[in-house]
Structures are given as C-alpha cells and as structure tokens.
Amino acid sequence: MDTIGYYNKYASAIFEQTVEQDMEEQRKTFTEYLEEGDTILDLGCGSGRDSLAFYEQGFDVTPLDASEEMCKLAEIHTGLEVLNMAYEDMEFDEVFDGVWGNEALIHVPEDEIDSVMERVIEALCQGGILYLSFQEGDFEGIQNGRYFCQYTQEKLERLLKETGRLEIQKIWVTDGNGHDEDEHLIHVLAKKIS
Structure with a gap:
C-alpha cells in the first residue's frame, strides 16, 4: 500500500487524531502576512481543520488533498469543496496570496521535492506568503506504512534558497504534534520574490 492508499484506508482514524490539533499559533503567524479576503491554498488539508479556521476568519480558502477519502471527510467537516489532487498535478499560475502546508510535504521523496516546490511557488502570487512545516531529522523511507522525508534546518534553508524565488x-x-515527544517540527515562512 502506498502513502495515499494508507490515508484512504485509515481516513476516519486520521481525521479523529488531527481535527482537534491546536494550530492556532502557527496559523496566526501565517495570517499576519495576509489580509482578510485573501486567497489561501491549504496543501494536504487532511481533516480540513485549518481550512475551516481560515474560512471562518474571512479568507477565500481552497483545500486540496491527494487522498479521496480525506477529501470526503474534509468536505463534510468544512462545508467547502475540496480538490482531490496530487501536488505533481497542480497547475496554478499565481492564484494564491498564501499557501499553507502544515506537514504537507513530509511524504514527498527528496528527489521529487524540487519539482513539487516549483509547482507550489507557481501557485503563489508575487509577494505571496508560504508556510511549511517538516519533521526535523535526517530519516527518509517507509515508517508506519507511509513514506517520510525529514529535514534539518540547514537542509530546509538550502532547499528554499536554491529555488531563487x-x-x-x-x-x-x-x-512535535503529540504523537512522539522526541519529535520536533521545523516551521518556515517564506515570501515569493520576483
């Protein structure tokens, strides 16, 4: 079973584990760069928890997830239409003022991250703000039925700088997010520059 298959199979359990997670502090840090009514793409929206919070704050939100079952649950939870799409299929051209990716790219293999980042950056308007979080570490491979790719702070900074954008x-x-007390998350906010 691949990672998307895992999320389809265990969608209900994952929804229950994540829908109440407190992301208020990270969302607040992100939205300080935005104005009410701005457009936000919620990458790998999962339960739709953050999409709903942004929507309730007055943002124009587009939730997106590659797992069909997660999309169904997120639509029920948020009342919003959720795009069922893989990152590599995204073709947005400077549509969003902000892109929110809370642990959204943790399953992207390192040898595919550059092309995915290219699509994410393309989706952002000039001057748009990007939020991403990754598990801290240097592991890459299958763990608990899913593919994971961790980053050190140095490696993440290099990845973002190398885009040149x-x-x-x-x-x-x-x-971390409560599953493992030894786990740490690296959060980054970056602005798209011309």
Whole structure:
C-alpha cells in the first residue's frame, strides 16, 4: 500500500487524531502576512481543520488533498469543496496570496521535492506568503506504512534558497504534534520574490 492508499484506508482514524490539533499559533503567524479576503491554498488539508479556521476568519480558502477519502471527510467537516489532487498535478499560475502546508510535504521523496516546490511557488502570487512545516531529522523511507522525508534546518534553508524565488521570513522549531515527544517540527515562512 502506498502513502495515499494508507490515508484512504485509515481516513476516519486520521481525521479523529488531527481535527482537534491546536494550530492556532502557527496559523496566526501565517495570517499576519495576509489580509482578510485573501486567497489561501491549504496543501494536504487532511481533516480540513485549518481550512475551516481560515474560512471562518474571512479568507477565500481552497483545500486540496491527494487522498479521496480525506477529501470526503474534509468536505463534510468544512462545508467547502475540496480538490482531490496530487501536488505533481497542480497547475496554478499565481492564484494564491498564501499557501499553507502544515506537514504537507513530509511524504514527498527528496528527489521529487524540487519539482513539487516549483509547482507550489507557481501557485503563489508575487509577494505571496508560504508556510511549511517538516519533521526535523535526517530519516527518509517507509515508517508506519507511509513514506517520510525529514529535514534539518540547514537542509530546509538550502532547499528554499536554491529555488531563487523565496525569501525566508522566519524559521522556528517546536515540539512535535503529540504523537512522539522526541519529535520536533521545523516551521518556515517564506515570501515569493520576483
């Protein structure tokens, strides 16, 4: 079973595990760069938790997830239409003022991350803001039935700088998302520059 298959099979359990996670602090840091009514793409929206929060704050949100079953649950939870699409199929041309990717790219293999980042950057308007978080570490491979790719802060900074189109605004580390107390997440905010 591939990673998307995993999310399809265990969608209900994943929904229950993640829908109540407190992401308020990260969302607030991200939305400080935006104005009410701005467009946000929620990459790998999962339960739709963050999409709903942004929508309730007055943003124009487009939730997107590659798992068909997660999309169904997110639509029920948010009342929003959710795009069932893989990152490599995205073809947005400067549509969004902000792209939110909370642990959205953690399953993308390192040898595919550049092309996915290219599509993410294309989706952003000039001056748009990108939020991403990754698991901190240097592991890449299958773990608990899914493919994971971790990053160190240095490696993540290098990845973003090498695009030549992003200017890092802020980078910080927090404790993980509750599953593992030793796990840390690296968060980054970057602005699209011409």
